[in-house]
Amino acid sequence: MNLSLMTAYVVVVSLYVNLGIALYGVFARPSLIKKLLAITILSDTANAFAVLVGYRWPVTGTPKPPVYTNSTFNNQTLHYYVSHAVDPLPQALVLTAIVIGLAVTVFIAFIIIQYYRLHGTVDVRKARR
Amino acid sequence: MRASEIFVLISIIVFIFSLAYITSLGGLGQLPPVNVRLLAQRYLALTWNPLKPFMSSSGYESVTAIVWDFRGLDTFFETAVFYGAIIAAIAIYRGVKISGKGRTTGMSPIARTITRLSIILIPTVAASIALHGHLTPGGGFQAGSVATVVVVLIIMVFGRKALIRKGVTKARILLFRSLGLLGIGFTAVAILLAGVALGLNAYIFQNQPKLFAPLGFPKLYDGMILGGSLLLFNLFEFIAVTAGFTLVLLLLSLGEEEVRGVVEK
Amino acid sequence: MIEVFTLAFLMLVSVASVVAAYLAIRERDMVKAIVYSAIQSAMYALIFYVLMAPDIVLVYIPVSVGITPAVLLFVTKKTERYDGD
Numbered sequence: 007m008n009l010s011l012m013t014a015y016v017v018v019v020s021l022y023v024n025l026g027i028a029l030y031g032v033f034a035r036p037s038l039i040k041k042l043l044a045i046t047i048l049s050d051t052a053n054a055f056a057v058l059v060g061y062r063w064p065v066t067g068t069p070k071p072p073v074y075t076n077s078t079f080n081n082q083t084l085h086y087y088v089s090h091a092v093d094p095l096p097q098a099l100v101l102t103a104i105v106i107g108l109a110v111t112v113f114i115a116f117i118i119i120q121y122y123r124l125h126g127t128v129d130v131r132k133a134r135r
Numbered sequence: 136m137r138a139s140e141i142f143v144l145i146s147i148i149v150f151i152f153s154l155a156y157i158t159s160l161g162g163l164g165q166l167p168p169v170n171v172r173l174l175a176q177r178y179l180a181l182t183w184n185p186l187k188p189f190m191s192s193s194g195y196e197s198v199t200a201i202v203w204d205f206r207g208l209d210t211f212f213e214t215a216v217f218y219g220a221i222i223a224a225i226a227i228y229r230g231v232k233i234s235g236k237g238r239t240t241g242m243s244p245i246a247r248t249i250t251r252l253s254i255i256l257i258p259t260v261a262a263s264i265a266l267h268g269h270l271t272p273g274g275g276f277q278a279g280s281v282a283t284v285v286v287v288l289i290i291m292v293f294g295r296k297a298l299i300r301k302g303v304t305k306a307r308i309l310l311f312r313s314l315g316l317l318g319i320g321f322t323a324v325a326i327l328l329a330g331v332a333l334g335l336n337a338y339i340f341q342n343q344p345k346l347f348a349p350l351g352f353p354k355l356y357d358g359m360i361l362g363g364s365l366l367l368f369n370l371f372e373f374i375a376v377t378a379g380f381t382l383v384l385l386l387l388s389l390g391e392e393e394v395r396g397v398v399e400k
Numbered sequence: 401m402i403e404v405f406t407l408a409f410l411m412l413v414s415v416a417s418v419v420a421a422y423l424a425i426r427e428r429d430m431v432k433a434i435v436y437s438a439i440q441s442a443m444y445a446l447i448f449y450v451l452m453a454p455d456i457v458l459v460y461i462p463v464s465v466g467i468t469p470a471v472l473l474f475v476t477k478k479t480e481r482y483d484g485d
Contacts, residue, residue, distance in 0.1 A: 013407040014167055017447070020414040024421045024440075026151045031425040033143045037483035039430055039475055043437050046468055047421055050444055053456075060175070061451050063167040068403070071452045072197035073272060074183045084180060092452045093175040094197035100456055101202065102213045105276045105376065108463050109220035112383050115475045116224040122479040123398065129480070198455045264458065272454035280462040287470045380467070387474045 010063060017058065024051045038118045038128040042111065049107050053100045060093030072097065178205060189346045193354045193363035194269030202274065203368040207340040211323060214375065218316070221379045228386050231397045235299030242292045250292045257285040265373040269362030275369040279376025286381045295388045308382045315375030322367045326350050340364075410450050417443035428483050430476045438469045 028051060031044025062069055072094035076083040118128060125133040171179075182200045184191035192200035202210050241247065265278035289298050323340050329350055330337025336348045342364045344351040352363035420440035427433040441464035448456045 009404060009407050010167065013411050016411045017414045020418045022151055022155050023418050025154075026147050027418070027421045027425050029147045029150070030143065033147070034140055035425065035483060037430070037480070039472060039479065040425070040433065040483045042475075043433060043472060044425060046464070047424070047437065047440065050441065050464065054444055054447060057448060057451050057453050057456060060171070061167050062171050063169060065169055069452050071272065071454050072179065073454070074195040074197070079183065079185055081186075084184065088176050088179045091171075091179050091197070093171040094178055094201055095172075095175055097453050097456055098198045098201040098206065100453075101198065101274075101276055101459055102210060104456070104459050104463055105280065106213055106217050106220070108280075108467060109217045109379070109383075111468060112380075112387070112471055113220045113224045115387065115471050116227050118475055119478050120227055120398070123395065127480065129484070196455075273458055274455065277455065277458040277462075280459050280467065284462045284466045287467060291470070384467075384470075387471060391478055 021051055021054055021058070036129045036131050038121065038130065042114055042118065045114075046107070046111060049103070053103060056096040056100050060096035062092050064090050181205075189344065191343065192365070193343055193352070194360065194365050196269055196272065196274075198272075199268050199274045199365055199369065202276075203365050204340075204342045207323070207342075207368075211319065211340075214316075214319060214372065217376075218379060221383055224383055225386065228389075228394065228398070231386070231389065231394055233299065233305050233385055233389065235296045235304075237296060239294040239296045239300075241294045241297070246292050250288055253288060254285055257288075258282055261285075261373070261377075265369050266366070268369040269365040270360060273369075275372025276376060278369070278373040279380065282373070282377045283380040283384070286377075286384055290384060290388045295385060298385070303381065303385075305382070305385070308378050308385070311374055312378035312382070315371045315373075315378060318371030319368060319375065322364055322371065325364075326352070406450060410447065413443050413446045413450075417447070430481050430483060431473070433483070434469045434472050434476070437472075438465050441465050441468075 024047065028044045028048035032041050032048065035041060035044065067090055069092050070087070070090045072091045074087055076087070121133075122128050127133055178201055179197055181187065181191045182197045183193075183195050192204040194200055261278040261282035264273035264281060265275055268274035268278070286298070326341040327337045327339050329335075330348070333350070335350060337350050338345065338348060341348065341350070342352055343354060352367075353361050354363050355361060417440050420436050420443060424433045424436035424440060427436060441460070445457055445460050445465070448460060
Protein backbone atom coordinates (compact mmCIF):
# COMPACT_ATOMS: atom_id res chain seq x y z
CA MET A 7 0.00 0.00 0.00
CA ASN A 8 1.57 3.31 -1.05
CA LEU A 9 1.64 6.36 1.17
CA SER A 10 -0.84 8.54 -0.73
CA LEU A 11 -3.56 5.87 -0.58
CA MET A 12 -2.88 5.36 3.12
CA THR A 13 -3.14 9.11 3.74
CA ALA A 14 -6.44 9.21 1.88
CA TYR A 15 -7.79 6.39 4.08
CA VAL A 16 -6.58 8.05 7.29
CA VAL A 17 -8.11 11.42 6.35
CA VAL A 18 -11.46 9.93 5.30
CA VAL A 19 -11.71 7.68 8.37
CA SER A 20 -10.84 10.53 10.75
CA LEU A 21 -13.46 12.75 9.10
CA TYR A 22 -16.06 10.00 9.59
CA VAL A 23 -15.00 9.64 13.24
CA ASN A 24 -15.36 13.41 13.68
CA LEU A 25 -18.85 13.15 12.17
CA GLY A 26 -19.74 10.49 14.74
CA ILE A 27 -18.29 12.53 17.64
CA ALA A 28 -20.24 15.60 16.55
CA LEU A 29 -23.48 13.59 16.25
CA TYR A 30 -22.90 12.20 19.76
CA GLY A 31 -22.48 15.76 21.03
CA VAL A 32 -25.72 16.86 19.39
CA PHE A 33 -27.76 13.89 20.65
CA ALA A 34 -26.35 13.03 24.08
CA ARG A 35 -24.92 16.15 25.73
CA PRO A 36 -27.50 18.09 27.78
CA SER A 37 -26.15 21.66 27.41
CA LEU A 38 -27.49 23.69 24.49
CA ILE A 39 -24.13 25.48 24.05
CA LYS A 40 -22.40 22.10 23.74
CA LYS A 41 -25.00 21.10 21.13
CA LEU A 42 -24.23 24.31 19.18
CA LEU A 43 -20.49 23.57 19.37
CA ALA A 44 -21.14 20.06 18.07
CA ILE A 45 -23.22 21.47 15.20
CA THR A 46 -20.31 23.70 14.13
CA ILE A 47 -17.97 20.67 14.17
CA LEU A 48 -20.54 18.73 12.12
CA SER A 49 -20.84 21.44 9.45
CA ASP A 50 -17.06 21.89 9.27
CA THR A 51 -16.65 18.15 8.71
CA ALA A 52 -19.25 18.19 5.92
CA ASN A 53 -17.40 21.10 4.30
CA ALA A 54 -14.09 19.24 4.57
CA PHE A 55 -15.69 16.27 2.80
CA ALA A 56 -16.88 18.51 -0.03
CA VAL A 57 -13.37 19.92 -0.50
CA LEU A 58 -11.84 16.44 -0.33
CA VAL A 59 -14.12 15.20 -3.12
CA GLY A 60 -12.87 18.02 -5.35
CA TYR A 61 -9.21 17.20 -4.74
CA ARG A 62 -7.13 15.49 -7.44
CA TRP A 63 -3.72 13.92 -7.83
CA PRO A 64 -2.67 14.43 -11.46
CA VAL A 65 -0.67 11.80 -13.36
CA THR A 66 2.35 14.10 -13.74
CA GLY A 67 3.42 16.77 -11.29
CA THR A 68 1.62 18.04 -8.21
CA PRO A 69 -1.91 19.52 -7.88
CA LYS A 70 -2.33 23.29 -8.10
CA PRO A 71 -4.85 25.64 -6.47
CA PRO A 72 -7.63 26.87 -8.80
CA VAL A 73 -5.92 30.20 -9.54
CA TYR A 74 -4.49 30.92 -12.99
CA THR A 75 -1.00 32.10 -12.07
CA ASN A 76 0.60 32.49 -15.50
CA SER A 77 0.76 36.06 -16.80
CA THR A 78 1.01 34.91 -20.42
CA PHE A 79 -1.83 33.07 -22.13
CA ASN A 80 -1.57 30.40 -24.81
CA ASN A 81 -3.02 26.95 -25.38
CA GLN A 82 -0.14 25.26 -23.59
CA THR A 83 -0.46 27.20 -20.32
CA LEU A 84 -4.24 26.77 -20.39
CA HIS A 85 -3.90 23.02 -20.87
CA TYR A 86 -1.40 22.83 -18.00
CA TYR A 87 -3.80 24.78 -15.76
CA VAL A 88 -6.84 22.65 -16.63
CA SER A 89 -4.95 19.38 -16.17
CA HIS A 90 -3.39 20.32 -12.81
CA ALA A 91 -5.81 22.58 -10.89
CA VAL A 92 -8.22 21.06 -8.34
CA ASP A 93 -12.01 21.32 -8.68
CA PRO A 94 -13.11 24.93 -7.93
CA LEU A 95 -16.86 24.24 -7.66
CA PRO A 96 -16.91 22.55 -4.19
CA GLN A 97 -14.64 25.32 -2.93
CA ALA A 98 -17.04 28.01 -4.15
CA LEU A 99 -19.99 26.24 -2.50
CA VAL A 100 -18.10 25.67 0.78
CA LEU A 101 -16.94 29.30 0.83
CA THR A 102 -20.47 30.69 1.00
CA ALA A 103 -21.61 27.81 3.24
CA ILE A 104 -19.04 28.75 5.92
CA VAL A 105 -20.13 32.41 6.07
CA ILE A 106 -23.84 31.55 6.09
CA GLY A 107 -23.13 28.87 8.71
CA LEU A 108 -21.58 31.54 10.92
CA ALA A 109 -24.67 33.75 10.52
CA VAL A 110 -26.93 30.82 11.45
CA THR A 111 -24.66 30.01 14.42
CA VAL A 112 -25.04 33.59 15.66
CA PHE A 113 -28.82 33.29 15.28
CA ILE A 114 -28.89 30.05 17.31
CA ALA A 115 -26.70 31.79 19.94
CA PHE A 116 -29.32 34.53 20.31
CA ILE A 117 -32.03 31.87 20.62
CA ILE A 118 -30.03 30.10 23.38
CA ILE A 119 -29.65 33.38 25.32
CA GLN A 120 -33.40 33.95 25.01
CA TYR A 121 -34.04 30.37 26.19
CA TYR A 122 -31.89 31.06 29.25
CA ARG A 123 -33.89 34.23 30.01
CA LEU A 124 -37.18 32.30 29.84
CA HIS A 125 -36.20 29.03 31.54
CA GLY A 126 -33.28 29.96 33.81
CA THR A 127 -31.03 27.19 32.47
CA VAL A 128 -29.49 25.90 29.23
CA ASP A 129 -29.71 22.26 30.34
CA VAL A 130 -32.50 20.65 28.32
CA ARG A 131 -33.22 18.11 31.09
CA LYS A 132 -33.67 20.73 33.83
CA ALA A 133 -35.76 23.30 31.93
CA ARG A 134 -38.73 24.70 33.85
CA ARG A 135 -42.15 24.28 32.31
CA MET B 136 -23.70 4.49 31.38
CA ARG B 137 -27.46 4.55 31.00
CA ALA B 138 -29.41 2.50 28.48
CA SER B 139 -30.43 5.56 26.46
CA GLU B 140 -26.79 6.58 25.97
CA ILE B 141 -25.86 3.09 24.77
CA PHE B 142 -28.75 3.25 22.33
CA VAL B 143 -27.53 6.63 21.03
CA LEU B 144 -23.97 5.32 20.62
CA ILE B 145 -25.06 2.19 18.73
CA SER B 146 -27.35 4.12 16.39
CA ILE B 147 -24.61 6.70 15.63
CA ILE B 148 -22.10 3.92 14.86
CA VAL B 149 -24.60 2.15 12.59
CA PHE B 150 -25.41 5.45 10.83
CA ILE B 151 -21.74 6.33 10.26
CA PHE B 152 -20.89 2.86 8.92
CA SER B 153 -23.84 2.81 6.53
CA LEU B 154 -22.96 6.35 5.32
CA ALA B 155 -19.34 5.28 4.75
CA TYR B 156 -20.49 2.15 2.89
CA ILE B 157 -22.86 4.13 0.64
CA THR B 158 -20.24 6.75 -0.25
CA SER B 159 -17.56 4.13 -0.88
CA LEU B 160 -19.97 2.27 -3.19
CA GLY B 161 -20.48 5.16 -5.59
CA GLY B 162 -19.94 8.60 -4.17
CA LEU B 163 -16.25 9.15 -3.59
CA GLY B 164 -14.79 6.69 -6.07
CA GLN B 165 -11.02 6.43 -6.35
CA LEU B 166 -9.14 8.52 -3.78
CA PRO B 167 -7.42 10.81 -4.63
CA PRO B 168 -8.92 11.05 -8.14
CA VAL B 169 -6.62 11.61 -11.14
CA ASN B 170 -9.08 13.81 -13.00
CA VAL B 171 -11.80 16.30 -12.13
CA ARG B 172 -15.35 16.34 -13.47
CA LEU B 173 -16.11 17.70 -16.95
CA LEU B 174 -17.99 20.68 -15.49
CA ALA B 175 -14.95 21.63 -13.40
CA GLN B 176 -12.72 21.41 -16.47
CA ARG B 177 -15.11 23.72 -18.32
CA TYR B 178 -15.07 26.24 -15.45
CA LEU B 179 -11.26 26.11 -15.23
CA ALA B 180 -10.80 26.55 -18.98
CA LEU B 181 -13.21 29.51 -19.18
CA THR B 182 -12.00 31.51 -16.18
CA TRP B 183 -9.37 33.46 -18.10
CA ASN B 184 -9.60 32.75 -21.82
CA PRO B 185 -9.03 35.57 -24.33
CA LEU B 186 -9.61 33.07 -27.16
CA LYS B 187 -13.30 32.69 -26.18
CA PRO B 188 -14.31 36.24 -25.18
CA PHE B 189 -18.06 35.55 -25.30
CA MET B 190 -17.94 32.65 -22.83
CA SER B 191 -15.14 33.47 -20.41
CA SER B 192 -15.12 35.38 -17.13
CA SER B 193 -12.76 38.24 -16.31
CA GLY B 194 -10.28 37.24 -13.62
CA TYR B 195 -7.48 34.80 -12.82
CA GLU B 196 -9.32 33.22 -9.91
CA SER B 197 -11.71 30.36 -10.67
CA VAL B 198 -13.46 30.36 -7.28
CA THR B 199 -14.36 34.07 -7.42
CA ALA B 200 -15.42 33.65 -11.05
CA ILE B 201 -17.80 30.82 -10.07
CA VAL B 202 -19.09 32.66 -6.99
CA TRP B 203 -19.90 35.94 -8.73
CA ASP B 204 -20.10 35.20 -12.45
CA PHE B 205 -20.93 31.62 -13.44
CA ARG B 206 -23.20 31.04 -10.44
CA GLY B 207 -23.83 34.68 -9.50
CA LEU B 208 -27.57 34.33 -8.90
CA ASP B 209 -26.86 31.49 -6.47
CA THR B 210 -24.59 33.74 -4.39
CA PHE B 211 -27.11 36.56 -4.56
CA PHE B 212 -29.72 34.43 -2.84
CA GLU B 213 -27.13 33.07 -0.43
CA THR B 214 -26.49 36.68 0.62
CA ALA B 215 -30.25 36.96 1.12
CA VAL B 216 -30.19 33.88 3.40
CA PHE B 217 -27.23 35.37 5.29
CA TYR B 218 -29.13 38.58 5.93
CA GLY B 219 -32.28 36.64 6.78
CA ALA B 220 -30.41 34.96 9.66
CA ILE B 221 -28.93 38.27 10.83
CA ILE B 222 -32.24 40.14 10.69
CA ALA B 223 -33.94 37.28 12.58
CA ALA B 224 -31.28 37.60 15.29
CA ILE B 225 -31.72 41.37 15.47
CA ALA B 226 -35.52 41.03 15.71
CA ILE B 227 -35.17 39.40 19.16
CA TYR B 228 -33.42 42.56 20.41
CA ARG B 229 -35.97 44.97 18.99
CA GLY B 230 -36.21 48.17 21.08
CA VAL B 231 -32.88 47.71 22.88
CA LYS B 232 -30.79 50.88 22.92
CA ILE B 233 -27.06 50.59 22.21
CA SER B 234 -25.48 53.47 24.13
CA GLY B 235 -21.83 54.43 24.62
CA LYS B 236 -22.36 56.12 27.97
CA GLY B 237 -20.69 55.03 31.18
CA ARG B 238 -17.28 53.76 32.20
CA THR B 239 -15.33 51.65 29.72
CA THR B 240 -13.78 48.42 30.88
CA GLY B 241 -10.84 46.86 29.10
CA MET B 242 -7.68 44.84 29.32
CA SER B 243 -4.12 45.74 30.38
CA PRO B 244 -2.00 48.43 28.62
CA ILE B 245 0.13 45.75 26.90
CA ALA B 246 -2.92 44.24 25.20
CA ARG B 247 -4.18 47.72 24.30
CA THR B 248 -0.89 48.72 22.62
CA ILE B 249 -0.68 45.52 20.58
CA THR B 250 -4.33 45.86 19.56
CA ARG B 251 -3.80 49.49 18.42
CA LEU B 252 -1.27 48.16 15.90
CA SER B 253 -3.56 45.40 14.64
CA ILE B 254 -6.51 47.80 14.33
CA ILE B 255 -4.61 49.38 11.45
CA LEU B 256 -3.10 46.21 10.01
CA ILE B 257 -6.10 43.88 9.86
CA PRO B 258 -8.44 46.21 7.86
CA THR B 259 -5.56 46.83 5.44
CA VAL B 260 -5.20 43.10 4.85
CA ALA B 261 -8.98 42.80 4.49
CA ALA B 262 -9.13 45.58 1.90
CA SER B 263 -6.30 44.03 -0.09
CA ILE B 264 -8.08 40.65 -0.01
CA ALA B 265 -11.30 42.27 -1.26
CA LEU B 266 -9.79 44.46 -3.98
CA HIS B 267 -7.41 41.73 -5.22
CA GLY B 268 -9.99 38.96 -5.07
CA HIS B 269 -10.20 38.44 -8.82
CA LEU B 270 -6.42 37.89 -9.19
CA THR B 271 -5.25 36.11 -6.03
CA PRO B 272 -7.11 33.93 -3.49
CA GLY B 273 -9.66 36.10 -1.75
CA GLY B 274 -12.91 37.92 -2.29
CA GLY B 275 -15.75 39.62 -0.53
CA PHE B 276 -16.69 36.86 1.92
CA GLN B 277 -13.08 36.30 3.03
CA ALA B 278 -12.41 40.02 3.46
CA GLY B 279 -15.63 40.51 5.43
CA SER B 280 -14.72 37.70 7.83
CA VAL B 281 -11.18 39.06 8.28
CA ALA B 282 -12.48 42.59 8.96
CA THR B 283 -14.95 41.26 11.55
CA VAL B 284 -12.03 39.91 13.59
CA VAL B 285 -10.93 43.48 14.32
CA VAL B 286 -14.42 44.24 15.69
CA VAL B 287 -14.15 41.20 17.99
CA LEU B 288 -10.71 42.39 19.10
CA ILE B 289 -11.91 45.93 19.90
CA ILE B 290 -14.93 44.63 21.85
CA MET B 291 -12.76 42.19 23.82
CA VAL B 292 -9.81 44.52 24.53
CA PHE B 293 -11.25 48.06 24.72
CA GLY B 294 -14.90 47.29 25.48
CA ARG B 295 -18.05 47.88 23.45
CA LYS B 296 -18.51 51.47 24.63
CA ALA B 297 -15.12 52.54 23.22
CA LEU B 298 -16.20 51.18 19.82
CA ILE B 299 -19.45 53.20 19.90
CA ARG B 300 -17.64 56.36 21.04
CA LYS B 301 -15.27 56.06 18.09
CA GLY B 302 -18.30 56.52 15.82
CA VAL B 303 -19.40 52.95 15.06
CA THR B 304 -23.05 53.59 15.95
CA LYS B 305 -26.03 51.45 15.00
CA ALA B 306 -27.31 54.01 12.48
CA ARG B 307 -23.97 54.11 10.64
CA ILE B 308 -23.71 50.31 10.54
CA LEU B 309 -27.23 50.13 9.10
CA LEU B 310 -26.20 52.75 6.51
CA PHE B 311 -23.18 50.66 5.44
CA ARG B 312 -25.32 47.51 5.31
CA SER B 313 -27.80 49.24 3.02
CA LEU B 314 -24.93 50.56 0.89
CA GLY B 315 -23.47 47.06 0.46
CA LEU B 316 -26.80 45.39 -0.36
CA LEU B 317 -27.86 48.17 -2.77
CA GLY B 318 -24.46 47.96 -4.46
CA ILE B 319 -24.83 44.21 -4.99
CA GLY B 320 -28.34 44.66 -6.38
CA PHE B 321 -27.34 47.55 -8.62
CA THR B 322 -24.27 45.75 -10.01
CA ALA B 323 -26.47 42.75 -10.80
CA VAL B 324 -28.87 44.78 -12.96
CA ALA B 325 -26.53 47.57 -14.21
CA ILE B 326 -25.89 46.03 -17.64
CA LEU B 327 -29.59 45.18 -18.02
CA LEU B 328 -30.56 48.82 -17.31
CA ALA B 329 -27.92 50.08 -19.76
CA GLY B 330 -29.18 47.64 -22.37
CA VAL B 331 -32.79 48.80 -21.91
CA ALA B 332 -31.68 52.44 -22.18
CA LEU B 333 -29.68 51.81 -25.36
CA GLY B 334 -32.18 49.40 -26.90
CA LEU B 335 -29.77 46.45 -26.86
CA ASN B 336 -30.09 42.89 -25.65
CA ALA B 337 -28.71 42.27 -22.13
CA TYR B 338 -28.99 39.84 -19.20
CA ILE B 339 -29.01 40.16 -15.42
CA PHE B 340 -25.70 39.19 -13.77
CA GLN B 341 -23.92 39.87 -17.05
CA ASN B 342 -20.21 40.47 -16.65
CA GLN B 343 -18.57 40.25 -20.08
CA PRO B 344 -20.22 40.76 -23.49
CA LYS B 345 -22.08 37.67 -24.63
CA LEU B 346 -23.19 36.60 -28.09
CA PHE B 347 -25.96 39.00 -29.29
CA ALA B 348 -25.51 41.03 -26.04
CA PRO B 349 -22.64 43.43 -26.75
CA LEU B 350 -22.54 45.33 -23.44
CA GLY B 351 -20.27 44.43 -20.51
CA PHE B 352 -18.13 45.65 -17.66
CA PRO B 353 -14.57 46.76 -18.55
CA LYS B 354 -12.11 43.88 -18.40
CA LEU B 355 -8.80 45.68 -18.94
CA TYR B 356 -7.73 49.25 -18.27
CA ASP B 357 -4.31 50.26 -19.59
CA GLY B 358 -3.04 46.68 -19.46
CA MET B 359 -4.26 46.23 -15.87
CA ILE B 360 -6.86 43.55 -15.18
CA LEU B 361 -9.94 45.22 -13.68
CA GLY B 362 -12.01 42.08 -13.29
CA GLY B 363 -15.28 43.60 -14.55
CA SER B 364 -18.17 43.07 -12.17
CA LEU B 365 -16.11 40.73 -9.93
CA LEU B 366 -14.29 43.72 -8.40
CA LEU B 367 -17.54 45.58 -7.66
CA PHE B 368 -19.27 42.50 -6.24
CA ASN B 369 -16.28 41.73 -4.00
CA LEU B 370 -16.17 45.30 -2.69
CA PHE B 371 -19.90 45.49 -1.91
CA GLU B 372 -20.01 42.01 -0.39
CA PHE B 373 -17.06 43.01 1.83
CA ILE B 374 -19.05 46.02 3.10
CA ALA B 375 -22.26 44.00 3.57
CA VAL B 376 -20.66 41.07 5.45
CA THR B 377 -18.62 43.37 7.72
CA ALA B 378 -21.64 45.53 8.59
CA GLY B 379 -23.89 42.54 9.29
CA PHE B 380 -21.46 40.78 11.62
CA THR B 381 -20.51 44.04 13.37
CA LEU B 382 -24.16 44.75 14.17
CA VAL B 383 -24.75 41.24 15.53
CA LEU B 384 -21.57 41.30 17.65
CA LEU B 385 -22.50 44.70 19.12
CA LEU B 386 -25.89 43.30 20.17
CA LEU B 387 -24.30 40.12 21.54
CA SER B 388 -21.85 42.09 23.70
CA LEU B 389 -24.59 44.10 25.44
CA GLY B 390 -24.82 43.56 29.19
CA GLU B 391 -27.64 41.33 30.37
CA GLU B 392 -29.16 43.96 32.71
CA GLU B 393 -29.50 46.45 29.83
CA VAL B 394 -31.44 43.93 27.73
CA ARG B 395 -33.70 42.22 30.26
CA GLY B 396 -35.81 45.28 30.98
CA VAL B 397 -36.72 45.67 27.30
CA VAL B 398 -37.02 42.04 26.20
CA GLU B 399 -39.17 40.83 29.11
CA LYS B 400 -41.66 43.66 28.87
CA MET C 401 10.77 13.75 -0.37
CA ILE C 402 8.58 16.83 0.03
CA GLU C 403 5.52 14.80 -1.01
CA VAL C 404 6.21 12.26 1.72
CA PHE C 405 6.49 15.07 4.23
CA THR C 406 3.20 16.62 3.06
CA LEU C 407 1.31 13.33 3.25
CA ALA C 408 2.67 12.48 6.71
CA PHE C 409 1.73 15.99 7.86
CA LEU C 410 -1.81 15.53 6.51
CA MET C 411 -2.17 12.24 8.39
CA LEU C 412 -0.88 13.77 11.63
CA VAL C 413 -3.20 16.78 11.34
CA SER C 414 -6.32 14.69 10.69
CA VAL C 415 -5.61 12.41 13.68
CA ALA C 416 -5.00 15.51 15.84
CA SER C 417 -8.36 16.93 14.72
CA VAL C 418 -10.08 13.74 15.94
CA VAL C 419 -8.38 14.04 19.34
CA ALA C 420 -9.32 17.72 19.66
CA ALA C 421 -12.95 17.07 18.66
CA TYR C 422 -13.20 14.23 21.21
CA LEU C 423 -11.81 16.45 23.97
CA ALA C 424 -14.13 19.30 22.97
CA ILE C 425 -17.20 17.09 23.31
CA ARG C 426 -16.11 15.31 26.52
CA GLU C 427 -14.98 18.44 28.39
CA ARG C 428 -17.48 19.70 30.99
CA ASP C 429 -16.07 23.24 31.30
CA MET C 430 -17.41 25.14 28.29
CA VAL C 431 -14.46 27.57 28.11
CA LYS C 432 -11.98 24.70 27.77
CA ALA C 433 -14.29 22.97 25.29
CA ILE C 434 -14.36 26.11 23.12
CA VAL C 435 -10.55 26.24 23.14
CA TYR C 436 -10.37 22.56 22.09
CA SER C 437 -12.88 23.29 19.32
CA ALA C 438 -10.67 26.16 18.11
CA ILE C 439 -7.70 23.76 18.01
CA GLN C 440 -9.79 21.32 15.95
CA SER C 441 -10.70 24.18 13.58
CA ALA C 442 -7.03 25.10 13.19
CA MET C 443 -6.30 21.48 12.22
CA TYR C 444 -9.09 21.63 9.63
CA ALA C 445 -7.59 24.86 8.26
CA LEU C 446 -4.29 23.02 7.76
CA ILE C 447 -6.18 20.19 6.00
CA PHE C 448 -7.79 22.76 3.66
CA TYR C 449 -4.37 24.30 3.02
CA VAL C 450 -2.85 20.97 2.03
CA LEU C 451 -5.90 20.16 -0.12
CA MET C 452 -5.14 23.26 -2.30
CA ALA C 453 -8.01 25.49 -1.15
CA PRO C 454 -6.44 28.88 -0.30
CA ASP C 455 -9.80 30.68 -0.56
CA ILE C 456 -11.34 28.46 2.09
CA VAL C 457 -8.31 28.88 4.37
CA LEU C 458 -8.72 32.65 4.14
CA VAL C 459 -12.39 32.48 5.12
CA TYR C 460 -12.10 29.56 7.54
CA ILE C 461 -9.36 30.88 9.85
CA PRO C 462 -11.16 34.13 10.84
CA VAL C 463 -14.57 32.48 11.04
CA SER C 464 -13.78 29.26 12.90
CA VAL C 465 -10.75 30.25 14.98
CA GLY C 466 -11.76 33.88 15.62
CA ILE C 467 -15.46 34.69 15.46
CA THR C 468 -17.25 31.42 16.36
CA PRO C 469 -15.29 30.96 19.65
CA ALA C 470 -15.94 34.64 20.46
CA VAL C 471 -19.69 34.20 19.92
CA LEU C 472 -19.73 31.00 21.99
CA LEU C 473 -17.74 32.72 24.76
CA PHE C 474 -20.28 35.56 24.84
CA VAL C 475 -23.09 33.00 25.15
CA THR C 476 -21.22 31.10 27.88
CA LYS C 477 -20.61 34.30 29.83
CA LYS C 478 -24.31 35.18 29.71
CA THR C 479 -25.58 31.69 30.62
CA GLU C 480 -24.02 28.67 32.32
CA ARG C 481 -20.39 27.61 32.26
CA TYR C 482 -20.69 23.90 33.10
CA ASP C 483 -22.31 21.20 31.02
CA GLY C 484 -24.35 18.43 32.66
CA ASP C 485 -24.36 17.41 36.32
